[in-house]
Amino acid sequence: MKDYLCEDTIAAISTPIGKGAIGIVRISGRKALEILKEIYRTKSGKKKEEFEDRKMTYGVVVDDKGKEIDEVLAVYMKAPKTFTGEDVVEIHSHGGTVVVRKILREVLKRGARLAEPGEFTMRAFVHGRIDLLQAEAINDLINATNEMSAQVAVNQLEGKLSQKIKKIRDKLLELKAFVEVGVDFPEEEVEIMESAQVKEKLNEIKRQIENLLKSYKDGKILKEGIKVAIVGRPNVGKSSLLNAILNEERAIVTEIPGTTRDVIEESVTFHGLPLRLIDTAGIREAEDVVEKIGIERSLKSIENADVVLFVIDGSQELTEEDRKLVEKLKNRGNVIVVINKKDAGLKVSCKDVKDFKACVEISAKTGEGLEKLAETIGRIVMFEPEREIGSDEAVISNERQKQLLEKALESVNKVLNTLEGGYESPEFLSIDIDEALKYLGELIGEVTTEDMLDIIFSRFCIGK
The missing domain is CATH 1.20.120.430 (tRNA modification GTPase MnmE domain 2)
Structure with missing residues (x-):
């Protein structure tokens, strides 16, 4: 449990772990400045006793034996006008896993403890710097996908x-x-x-x-995106549709039925719509255990989706597998039939599919019909594409x-x-x-x- 009295000093790495130009170790609490003084040296190797509030200082961080770990920029921010409302120190080093962790280790040796998830933001809340809705907004901003x-x-x-x-x-x-x-x-x-x-x-x-x-x-919808499951029998162009919406080759496309064995999920803004696209394995009688698992996951995706795109290969007549899927999906109000391969000439069109409220004819290969598809998705979830979020709008x-x-x-x-x-x-x-x-x-x-x-x-x- 976090320290809601905020009596101790916390520290953590505030940049993603891995290769990068810069790594930041953040310290917050009463001992933040004291810890900085213990591990910081000027380039000439001298201790620094005075740090000017909110002024970057160039020097080095040393370990407990005085050995240099890295050249850094350090800044001390005096309470209460900081994010947490406490004394805050940030040490900006070169990026990379080893260097940043070494600096954090020295900070922890000097009396700080490792911060728990969200603890810096929690302290900002406890000290009245933000309210709880603003705290949640910080996490939403970090995790925003559009x-x-x-x-x-x-x-x-x-x-x-x-x-x-x-x-x-x-x-x-x-x-x-x-x-x-x-x-x-x-x-x-x-x-x-x-x-x-x-x-x-x-x-x-x-x-x-x-x-x-x-x-x-x-x-x-804005926060999570519209969950859109792309379903259909194998080789009707589901993965091609996913790639067309993403505008990249995310899924493998071949002439071999059953290439997609697992569920592929991607987030994208498509003609103003925030989508969470789920490309599923082709639904048919499974030929092996792996494909069977993929098909089971496909069926589960249908249950959890806000919108289901039921893809049919319009360049050939409806198959028995298509008809089985029609029976399975026809009573759902959130299904859009997508007649694909319009560029190859249609033997099946929207006129031939009468059990569904919405149908769009497209070519995943050329992009024809994709804008109309976006409009139809927006209509199904009653969401206006290209929506502008006003600066005063509260949601x-x-x-x-x-x-x-x-x-x-x-x-x-x-x-x-x-x-x-x-x-x-x-x-x-x-x-x-x-x-x-x-x-x-x-x-x-x-x-x-x-x-x-x-x-x-x-x-x-x-x-x-």
Whole structure:
């Protein structure tokens, strides 16, 4: 478990392990500057006792025997105006696994401990530098797979969603203040808000929460991408379609049926749509154990996909394997039939496939029809291609945020139902408003538990 009192000093490598121009070791805590002084030397070999705040210094790092490890640039950043709110030191060395690990080892010898995943960001939260939504946004930004998901994360990091949640909380707090006048001064002639006014304000709060909840579907798509499974019998052009969308030779394409034995997954922005493409093994009666496993995974991908692209080779008549897949897929509302090989002349067209809501004729070889395919995918998931994310747009993008907003909405509805039923007891109204405030507080991190924070920050990489 992380140190939520932040009493010790933590350190980690904050750049990816492996070959690279630069490697960074980050230290945060009370002993950060002291550790830097112990391991840092000027180029002439002298200790340095004074480090100017936020000024890069050129020198070397030495081990406990005084032997030089590497030439470095070191910077000391004084609390509280740092990312973590603590004293922070960064040591920038040459990249590579050996050198950076050696420097980290010396830092740990001097009294720091290895940071756990997300612990630097957790300390930023504990010290009030960011709220919980902004902390989650940092992780989303690191893991963004397309420009739109990155923009959503940037908006959250800048506090767009937090501001909306805080405004809703402020309105609820104002209502609570009026309601509690009736609780605290029941015998006094104190002017309190009329029931109709309370309902009006609650309905406005309800609309704002509902609008945020509506953004979840788009937010999830932007963050994770639309899961698109490409299925069909062997050798109909599934891998060719994957390569055409990716605009690269990612999957092996041959005339031999069954070349794709496993599920291939790739992320791409396709005509403005963030997609998670899943190229599956051709579905047929398996000829060996390996192919059978691949086909089982293909069938599982169909179950988990947001959209299924059912690829048919239009240059030849439908086969028995095609017809079996038609029967298997025809009752699904998320299936797009893709008639491929239009460039070779079509013996099967969309007119011949009547059991599905959507059908597109394409040529994976020439790219004809791919733009229409993107539009059709967007329509299936009710997502607008080429969507622009506004600089002020607040979007919820994970299940934790969705669940807490749903609970807050449920509590607001309880207050409205109480008023509609004519039960205007201030005590009951206050309890339900408190409940809504609690859930909104959990959302931004004003109400937390260590277990909840452990779950959130454990998803981060070490060094962030």
